[in-house]
Amino acid sequence: MEYVELYKLNNDGTQNTIAVCRLNESGIVTCEGAEILIKNLERNGIKNYSATDEQKLFFKDGLRFLEQLKFNFNSGYLNASDVKTN
Secondary structure, three states: OEEEEEEEEOOOOOEEEEEEEEEOOOOOEEEEEOHHHHHHHHHHOEEOOOOOOOOEEOHHHOHHHHHHHHHHOEOOOEEEOOOEEO
16 A cells, blocks of 8 residues: 655654545545644645646545645655655
8 A cells, every 4th residue: 555654853853654545445545633624624625736737636535645745845844754655
């Protein structure tokens, strides 16, 4: 199963995993972890940086959603991993 980990940077330079988003057998993403972050992802979606328009991706978009997380969460404070496989 494919998944992406979301990390938060701590003051001492270490990172904590705050959420994990996984592709389920139905091709839909489910996330566990920081509730506020997950509710925002669910409600607002994320930007599809591979599209030329202002397209948004949501959990129902499956693997495309997971692939775009690393582009949406790429800062000094909050980062997403590449898509990993179990």
